Amino acid sequence: MTSLPTETTGKKLGLVIDLDTCVGCHACVVNCKEWNTGGYGAPLSDLDAYGADPVGSWLNRIHTFEVTPEDAPAQIVHFPKSCLHCDDAPCVTVCPTGASYKRGEDGIVLVDEDMCIGCGLCAWACPYGAREMDPVENVMKKCTLCVDRIYNDNLPEEDRVPACVRTCPAEARHFGDLGDPNSDVSKLVAERGGMDLMPEQGTKPVNKYLPPRPKTAAAVEPKETKTKKLDSKGFLGWLDKTLEKL
Amino acid sequence: MHPALSVIFFTVTSGAGFGFLAMIGLGVPLPESGIGAFVACLIAGGLAVAGLISSTFHLGHPERAWRAFSQWRSSWLSREGVLAVFTLLVFALYAFGWVFYGVRSSALGILLFLGSVATVFATAMIYAQLKTVPSWNNTLTPVCYLLFALASGVLLAGSFGFWKEVGSISIALVALVAVGAAWVCKLLWWNSVANDTLAARGSSPDTATGLGFIGKVRLLEKPHSGENYLTKEMVHQVGRKHANKLRMISLFLGAIIPLALCLIVLVTSAPNHLLALAFVSLLAGLFVERWLFFAEAKHAVSLYY
Ligand code: SF4
Ligand code: SF4
Ligand code: SF4
Numbered sequence: 001m002t003s004l005p006t007e008t009t010g011k012k013l014g015l016v017i018d019l020d021t022c023v024g025c026h027a028c029v030v031n032c033k034e035w036n037t038g039g040y041g042a043p044l045s046d047l048d049a050y051g052a053d054p055v056g057s058w059l060n061r062i063h064t065f066e067v068t069p070e071d072a073p074a075q076i077v078h079f080p081k082s083c084l085h086c087d088d089a090p091c092v093t094v095c096p097t098g099a100s101y102k103r104g105e106d107g108i109v110l111v112d113e114d115m116c117i118g119c120g121l122c123a124w125a126c127p128y129g130a131r132e133m134d135p136v137e138n139v140m141k142k143c144t145l146c147v148d149r150i151y152n153d154n155l156p157e158e159d160r161v162p163a164c165v166r167t168c169p170a171e172a173r174h175f176g177d178l179g180d181p182n183s184d185v186s187k188l189v190a191e192r193g194g195m196d197l198m199p200e201q202g203t204k205p206v207n208k209y210l211p212p213r214p215k216t217a218a219a220v221e222p223k224e225t226k227t228k229k230l231d232s233k234g235f236l237g238w239l240d241k242t243l244e245k246l
Numbered sequence: 247m248h249p250a251l252s253v254i255f256f257t258v259t260s261g262a263g264f265g266f267l268a269m270i271g272l273g274v275p276l277p278e279s280g281i282g283a284f285v286a287c288l289i290a291g292g293l294a295v296a297g298l299i300s301s302t303f304h305l306g307h308p309e310r311a312w313r314a315f316s317q318w319r320s321s322w323l324s325r326e327g328v329l330a331v332f333t334l335l336v337f338a339l340y341a342f343g344w345v346f347y348g349v350r351s352s353a354l355g356i357l358l359f360l361g362s363v364a365t366v367f368a369t370a371m372i373y374a375q376l377k378t379v380p381s382w383n384n385t386l387t388p389v390c391y392l393l394f395a396l397a398s399g400v401l402l403a404g405s406f407g408f409w410k411e412v413g414s415i416s417i418a419l420v421a422l423v424a425v426g427a428a429w430v431c432k433l434l435w436w437n438s439v440a441n442d443t444l445a446a447r448g449s450s451p452d453t454a455t456g457l458g459f460i461g462k463v464r465l466l467e468k469p470h471s472g473e474n475y476l477t478k479e480m481v482h483q484v485g486r487k488h489a490n491k492l493r494m495i496s497l498f499l500g501a502i503i504p505l506a507l508c509l510i511v512l513v514t515s516a517p518n519h520l521l522a523l524a525f526v527s528l529l530a531g532l533f534v535e536r537w538l539f540f541a542e543a544k545h546a547v548s549l550y551y
Contacts, residue, residue, distance in 0.1 A: 002317045002320045002321055003319060003320045019456075019457070029469075053472055053473075054470075054472050055472055055473055055474055055475070056474075057475065058469075058470075058474070061469035061470070061474075062469050063465065063467070063468065063469050063550055064465075064466045064467040065451070065455055065457060065463050065464065065465055065466055066463075066464045066465075066466040067457050067460045067461045067462065067463050067464075068461045068462045068464070069460055069461035070461060072461075074461075075460070076466065077455070077457055079455055081469075081550065090376075090377065090378075093320045093321065094320075094321055094322070094323065094375065094376075095317060095320075095321055095323075096313075096314035096315075096316075096317050096321045096323035096324035096327065097310070097313040097314050097316060097317060097324075098313070098316050098317050099313075115310070115313055116306070116307065116310075117305045117306065117307045117308070117310045117311055117313060117314060118305050118306015118307045119304065119305050119306075119314070119323065120304075120306075120479065121323055121372070123475070123476070123479065123480070124247075124376055124378065124379070124479075124480070124545070125376055125378060126378070126547075127377070127378045127449075127546035127547065128454075128546075128547065128550075129476045129480070129547035129550055129551075132474065132475040132476060133306060133475050133479075135475070137306075138306025138307055139306060139307070195456040196456070197453075197454060197455070197456055198449055198453050198454050198546065198549075199453070200447060200448045200449055200453060201377055201378070201449070201546065202377065209456050211456065211457070211459070211460075212457075212460070
């Protein structure tokens with residue numbers, strides 16, 4: 001059923017992404033593909049992977065933006081983007097087959113690939129570009145919030161988080177229940193002023209983005225630096241001179 | 247948006263087919279039975295069915311298309327499918343009585359008319375519902391689709407030569423008004439969407455990234471060096487370059503020629519069959535118009551690329 005769930009538990013699982021600490025290494029992109037190509041649904045395919053014109057389906061992509069304040073030099077912000085598991089998900093209600101759905105129990109938005117006809121309408125309805133058609137399987141692919149990890153009792157407990165969260169070396173991705181105001185992620189959002197992307201689209205995203213912290217103003221001119229003369233006395237001085245001569 | 251030929255063909259052709267079916271349903275004079283009625287049914291049903299079949303070429307899994315009938319409660323695409331099949335079933339019954347027994351049931355006719363109009367409306371709503379594409383998300387979008395379908399239907403129905411007038415107004419004049427009204431609506435639409443951009447709706451790279459509070463946001467590097475499904479499907483830019491010329495071509499083929507032909511039929515003793523030519527020209531103009539409808543549409547995801 002592609003109507004949004006009327007009965008929910010209030011649980012809203014999602015990600016909090018820290019734009020301050022993301023270093024743009026793409027580790028989460030790679031680990032996301034690595035996990036999900038063997039996990040939920042059909043493999044995530046690539047065409048012409050080693051050729052001149054590679055294309056493929058990815059559930060998570062890192063954009064890099066340049067932001068130029070009026071009175072300071074430009075700064076670079078790496079910007080990870082995966083499905084935001086919107087509360088008012090337009091991608092779900094447009095789906096003609098019932099393949100796209102939002103779970104009442106935890107708010108995760110998923111695609112039942114066996115029912116998907118590959119019409120692409122859900123990708124048109126998503127303002128964030130979070131859905132991609134798989135070029136080989138011709139079914140719609142999207143972030144599953146690693147539903148096959150987070151509830152997976154066969155994994156050690158520390159691995160029961162999304163692959164992207166687990167792998168991020170900068171700890172820029174956090175996973176938790178954004179419906180619970182006392183969860184770690186909710187506190188993080190409150191503390192750091194977590195924001196919605198394109199709130200004007202009315203999708204009510206669950207995932208939140210933490211804005212970059214203010215930069216310390218850069219010095220206008222580089223300070224003069226003095227190179228210290230090497231102390232040529234004593235044992236180290238002797239060693240230095242001797243080594244020089246060799 | 248990427249202008250996929252299958253979808254352009256679908257919207258134009260099925261629009262014309264259901265427009266003609268709506269006229270048939272209204273009971274306008276057409277061949278009374280037999281071969282003439284059969285030809286009319288073949289054209290109307292053929293156009294509608296050809297359009298629907300073409301739309302399945304756009305699917306990744308056409309063999310699962312039947313699943314699309316299930317979500318009519320929430321999805322316009324599903325409603326479109328359900329309405330189209332329902333209308334075609336009604337038409338099959340209607341055509342049977344008409345071709346073989348010369349009976350045009352008015353009860354079935356009303357259903358046929360309502361079903362056809364609703365189908366075209368649902369087709370338009372597939373696009374008009376999308377907030378992500380401001381130009382489509384316009385009240386005039388379904389009005390344009392409906393008026394173009396009706397104009398196509400009037401031209402087709404009139405070209406058989408049986409339907410000579412509505413009240414005391416000659417069919418050529420009715421067709422002239424129908425085609426004219428559709429294009430007036432389209433001109434209003436073009437005018438309206440020119441100002442109704444993503445920016446006008448408050449969306450920009452600033453809101454897309456949430457970084458606007460720091461300064462001006464500009465994409466420095468795409469996620470991958472190559473293209474992807476999103477850039478191919480939704481960040482299509484080729485069409486915009488020649489947009490103005492193409493608008494002129496669509497107006498010439500879709501408006502000027504059909505209107506001139508209607509006028510010729512109206513003021514000279516030229517046969518109503520000439521309206522068939524007007525229909526063909528309108529259809530050609532609509533292919534260009536529909537191509538632009540897609541190619542010129544800007545999707546919110548372009549703010550990330
Ligand atoms: S981010 Fe896009 S795909 Fe994900 S729930 Fe929101 S609208 Fe749907
Ligand atoms: S592509 Fe699949 S999931 Fe998306 S709307 Fe079409 S049928 Fe539903
Ligand atoms: S939650 Fe899982 S599927 Fe979603 S972006 Fe992270 S790794 Fe990919």
